[in-house]
Amino acid sequence: MFNALKRIKFAKLSLKSKLVLSLSAIAVVLLVSSIISVLEYRSVSSYVSDKIAENIHNINVAQKLANQSNEYNLAILALVGEESFVAMPEFDREGFESRCDSLRKSLSESGFMPLADSVEYSYSAYMLTSLELQNVIVSEFTDTQTWYFERLQPRFNKLIADIDNLTEAIYQELEHNSATFESTFYRGIIPGIVAVVVGFLLLLMLLFFLTIYYVKPIYGMLDSLKIYRSFNTPYNYDFQGDDQLHELNENVSELAAENSRLRKRISAMRSGKSPDTPKE
């Protein structure tokens, strides 16, 4: 199994292929990671933004519940001084209950459901007690004010306290979501940071390989050619490689050797000796 793995041979790459491959790798890493980073950030931040909007909506709803309860309670208080019962004050029960339900549903995930339940129970207790008003006014044995302050007012206070608790809880959730939004930003940019770091690493590697495998050999070839031209010494520069640059170096080496031979032949011909005559 392991021997089969060892037999895998990488294709011989040309100079152009090497450069294209390496630069493409960097480009792909940066592109893919950046796209994912942007998408990740957008999806998570839109989720948190929706949450924050929902929190603000819930705070408004809780405020409406408190206002509606206050108005109703004031209307009842106005009736407490009356000697005869006219009619119960109007109260939008359906609206109140539907707002409670919507709050309960939207808060169910956050663990605030018991608070919403408390509001509903306090509301039921308060409404049931408030319906006693007609009997209390008509009754000769019960003082209306005593009934109000001892029976209805404590229930009203409980209802308002529960609504306040719920509002406080929603505020806390809002605060938490705002903090999450900040950490979301941190999370969202992580893929981007990773991509930049890896891209930077790849660039450094590319720079290193270009220097080692291309720049240094070209400088070496130039220096050797300079020495060859100046001092007429053989061109014998060599380096590791399997691409066109290595081939170019071999060709230059052959040309230099041939040029040396030709120069020797010409100088021998000029001096009247046969170029093939071996030196003594």
Added chain:
Amino acid sequence: MNWSTISRNVGYALLVVALFMLLSAFIALTDPNDTAFVPLIISFLLSFTVGVFPFIFVKKTAAISLKEGYLIIFLSWLLAFIFGMLPYTLWGGPFTIMNAWFESVSGFTTTGATILSNVEALPKALLFWRSSTHFIGGLGVVVFLLLLIPNTSPMRLRLTNLELSSLSKGGYRTRANQTVYIFTYVYLGLVVVSFLLYWAAGMSPFDAINHAFSVCATGGFSTKNYSIASFNSLPISLITMVFMFLSSTHFGLIWLALVKRSLKPFKNEVLGLYAGILVIFSVIMAFVLKLQGLTDTWGNAFLIGGFEMLSCASTTGMTIADSSNFPFFLSLLMMLSGTVCGMMGSTTGGIKSDRFLLLLKGIRAHLYKVIHPTSVTEIKYCGKNLDAEDVHQHILYIVVFGFIWMISVLLTLVCGVDTHNAFIATLSSLGNVGPSVGALGTFGNYGLQPFFAKFVYTLDMFLGRIEIYPVFAVFYLIFDRNKRF
């Protein structure tokens, strides 16, 4: 120094890491609700690209210098840690940068300590990646590299000598270039057999493969919050015990016993010492558990005592009981077993029984020499006479181990870690055991430890896993002014 050769060989290690990331991403594809697919596939792309990049330019080379060999080992592990943390970091959740680093180092070094309070909340693919880090680390990042280098390459021999210590190569009785293959075959064999047995004992295939990876690497990561205790199954506990023991014994001995049908492994003095310590400590633990009323029956006392002691001695860290209730004495005994037990040539960490035996023999020889000054003392180890340099090398390792432990204790105390955990958690990390005491016990986690303390633990894990010297060697070679290497 030839950085091109180094980069090419480190690239191999990254490709192995990338391969397991891809496998984990495939696991994510099996579950439409798995959120780890994107983090894993990005991590795969990044690791693969960086790993394959040197192959574009660098040709195969046969020879490396000592310095390059140490750097290849050091960088292979380090980059495996860094790229291994990508899936965690990109997934998010409880994984801050430090937590992801801790989980990655703990995984690759087969320590098995975690920062997670709720393991079961992780997506399956990420759980598989956690176990895969154990699998890769158990075999060793560099061993994967050795498997891909031609047998005839001088580089292979040099890296084998650097990665595997002289004692660990002792039990194989084969040619040096075969050692790596035998190690790999035994390791893979243990993983396959344990997977099948776990599956047969009632685990799901997913849990079975994860636990097989974890137990055979003597890691400790589980797919369940309460580790093996979650399964509440005697057969699963017994299978775990058997494989924890086998994985902590010399793989060469297992090879000899199974393939060569030899009885020699049973006469091995290191194995005798390891098994002896294990039995004595387990019995002590069972008695303490029963007498302190921590277990209801003697059967349970021996099961829990044996399991927990074996778990620590093999540096696995799996558990069937909450160690936070144990007396401090037992926790200390467990850590002691984790430090001095386990054998060379296995996947365990710590000082190991081989060095402990040499220490005992060294002390005995020294005492004999003191009483009989003119005598010639020799230390015999597994039937061979060892020269003084060999013995000193391993005794020095124990001294350095203790010295690093002390420094780590001081550093963690400065970070604000409580005294018990400063001593036990650092020893546990350095020995690649995993659990500590109290909140860091078998059911606990390192999530709430101070930031810098977590970093100290990870350094200890790294040093413990690659047996200290390669890390020191790299720094020595870098800062050596005379450049003698």
